[in-house]
Amino acid sequence: MSRTIIVGDVHGCIRELEDLLSYVGYESKDRLVFVGDLVVRGPKPREVIALARSLNARAVRGNHEDRLLRWRAEKRAGGSLKIGNLTRRAAEALKPRDWEYLESMPLWLDLPEHGVRVVHAGLLPHIPIEDQSARTLLYIRSLGGGGVPMELRGEQSWAQSYHGHLHVVFGHNAQLEPEIAPRATGIDTGVVYGGRLTAMVLREGERPPPADERRSVLVSVPARRVYYEKLPRPAGADVELSARPSPFLRRAS
Numbered sequence: 001m002s003r004t005i006i007v008g009d010v011h012g013c014i015r016e017l018e019d020l021l022s023y024v025g026y027e028s029k030d031r032l033v034f035v036g037d038l039v040v041r042g043p044k045p046r047e048v049i050a051l052a053r054s055l056n057a058r059a060v061r062g063n064h065e066d067r068l069l070r071w072r073a074e075k076r077a078g079g080s081l082k083i084g085n086l087t088r089r090a091a092e093a094l095k096p097r098d099w100e101y102l103e104s105m106p107l108w109l110d111l112p113e114h115g116v117r118v119v120h121a122g123l124l125p126h127i128p129i130e131d132q133s134a135r136t137l138l139y140i141r142s143l144g145g146g147g148v149p150m151e152l153r154g155e156q157s158w159a160q161s162y163h164g165h166l167h168v169v170f171g172h173n174a175q176l177e178p179e180i181a182p183r184a185t186g187i188d189t190g191v192v193y194g195g196r197l198t199a200m201v202l203r204e205g206e207r208p209p210p211a212d213e214r215r216s217v218l219v220s221v222p223a224r225r226v227y228y229e230k231l232p233r234p235a236g237a238d239v240e241l242s243a244r245p246s247p248f249l250r251r252a253s
C-alpha cells in the first residue's frame with residue numbers, strides 16, 4: 001500500500017531529508033510532497049532539488065523559491081533584484097533542470113484522496129483559495145486586527161481560525177513542535193536552525209486525524225547540526241529579540 005509523505009521546510013538539509021526518508025521507510029510507490037522552502041539557508045540546495053526531482057516529488061512554492069524565481073526573471077529582463085548571500089549561493093548552485101522544477105511548483109496543491117490542501121505559509125480563513133494573494137500564501141504567519149494577514153508571529157493564529165473543508169498542511173513558521181490546529185497542521189520544525197525535520201505520513205485514503213490524535217501521523221528526525229544561526233524574524237514588534245532566545249539554538253547544543 002502506498003503512502004503520502006508530506007515533508008516540512010528542508011532548506012537544503014539533504015542529510016536530514018535522507019534521514020527522514022530512511023526513518024519512514026520510503027519506497028518508490030510512496031508519494032512525496034514538500035511544503036516549499038526546499039532551498040536556501042542550509043548547505044545543499046541543489047542536492048535537495050535533485051533528490052525531489054528524482055523521486056517525482058511534488059512541491060508547493062515557498063517564499064524562498066519565489067524569491068529565486070523573481071530574481072531570475074528580473075535578471076533576464078535586464079534588471080536586478082537584491083538578494084542575500086545565501087539566496088545567491090542557492091541561485092548559483094541550481095542547474096537548468098532545477099530551475100524548471102522550481103517553476104513547476106504551484107502556490108497550493110490539493111490532495112483530494114486525503115482531504116488535504118498543501119500551502120507554504122498559510123491562508124486567510126473564510127476566503128476561497130483562488131482569491132488569496134500569492135503574498136499571503138507564501139508569507140502569512142498570523143492574523144492582525146480585522147483579520148488582515150501578518151508576516152510576523154502574532155497572537156492570532158490563522159490556522160486556529162481556519163475551519164475549512166480541506167485540512168491545510170503548511171510550513172514556513174518554524175517552531176519547536178508541529179502546530180496542531182483543528183483543521184490545519186504546521187510542520188516546519190526548523191531543521192535548518194538545528195531543530196527537526198517533520199513529515200505527515202498518511203496511508204492510502206487516510207485523512208489527518210482530529211487534533212488530539214494528530215501526532216499519530218507525524219514523524220520527525222533531528223537536525224545533525226545548526227546550519228543557520230540567525231533567528232527567524234522575531235515575533236511581533238513588541239517582543240524584543242533578546243527576550244526570546246531561539247529554542248532551536250538551545251536544543252542543538
Ligand SMILES: [Mn+2]
Pocket residue numbers: 009037062063064120171172173
Ligand atoms: Mn518560508
